[in-house]
Amino acid sequence: MVTIARWALDGAVHTGFVHEDRCLALPQGTTPQDLFDAGLEATLDLAARTVAEAPGDAPSLGEVRLLTPLDPRTVRDFVTFEEHVEGVTASIDGAGGVVEEWYEAPTFYFTNPHTVRATGETIPVPAGCSRMDLETEVAAVLGTAEGITGTDLDPGQAHRMIFGYTVLNDWSARDVQAREMKVRLGPCKGKDFASTLGPWIVTADEFADRHDAEGFLDLAMTAYVNDEPLGTDSLAHMGWPFAELVAYASQDSLVVPGDVLGSGTSGRGCLAELWGRNGALQPPPLRTGDRVRLVVEGIGEIENTVGSRRRADLPAARARRRGRARAVGPVATAAASP
Known part of the structure; x- marks a missing residue:
């Protein structure tokens, strides 16, 4: 199974794949958005290469702090x-x-x-x-x-x-x-x-x-x-x-x-x-x-x-009652004085 994650380790943030409990980092500066923009097929190809070339000392999940897996656009x-x-x-x-x-x-x-x-x-x-x-x-x-x-x-x-x-x-x-x-x-x-x-x-x-x-x-x-x-x-x-x-x-x-x-x-x-x-x-x-x-x-x-x-009350001022426009038809123009 391929999972995409972000994690913090030794003061740095990494994006990569989690495979068999190991965190396989992509090159520094890579973001999840890069993978979404590349598309699923390209990401799966990249994951296969990353797993095949994974170093033996890749950290385990227990050694890292997981972050949000993406910064959503919306x-x-x-x-x-x-x-x-x-x-x-x-x-x-x-x-x-x-x-x-x-x-x-x-x-x-x-x-x-x-x-x-x-x-x-x-x-x-x-x-x-x-x-x-x-x-x-x-x-x-x-x-x-x-x-x-x-x-x-x-x-x-x-x-x-x-x-x-x-x-x-x-x-x-x-x-x-x-x-x-x-x-x-x-x-x-x-x-x-x-x-x-x-x-x-x-x-x-x-x-x-x-x-x-x-x-x-x-x-x-x-x-x-x-x-x-x-x-x-x-x-x-x-x-x-x-x-x-x-x-x-x-x-x-x-x-x-x-x-x-x-x-x-x-x-x-x-x-x-x-x-x-x-x-x-x-x-x-x-x-x-x-x-x-x-x-x-x-x-x-x-x-x-x-x-x-954070606090018991809602930090919001009440609306000011500022009056209302009450016109019910076209605004009449006063006739000029003769």
């Missing part, structure tokens, strides 16, 4: 698991259910590519949050595909742009997010403080024989809080396969190598869904010191510790 996060939508809706209004519009087309939001964290990092709780949550996801990473421009793609073209897959934790400040969503825009500060990607990128060819007839991948996804299992689901329960998500994102727009597209939270892959089903904050929101581990079959696992809250 991060689009979808909401594709019906069970998750049903449960989270119940946590908001107590009724649950899935609106008909959800079935019509995949929905996503853009989150912050500059606050991506690595496995092993501490994730601070953002200001104003008392309901910290996790989200268990898989993300597709895009790369170059010959003859593909990245705009108005069909699913077949989109599938060819999928370079590989990684694990994603889309951390959520649920109380901050709930306030934002009442404005009917967002989420923003309830989400953009941190996302974890890692531990590496598994190239798409490793899953070539695992797609079903409609393009779904049956990979088990499990979340743990302090080593207690929270829930397990299958990636095959997405409402749309990844190729259709990429194709939809490209419509009247552009997707490029280095873009990341998240699956959305799996069923029973977060606390808010369970709050909706249980009718109470049980299990409790994440607390300082909690360890969150996400495991995805065929890809790997990421683990982070929850840090302290």
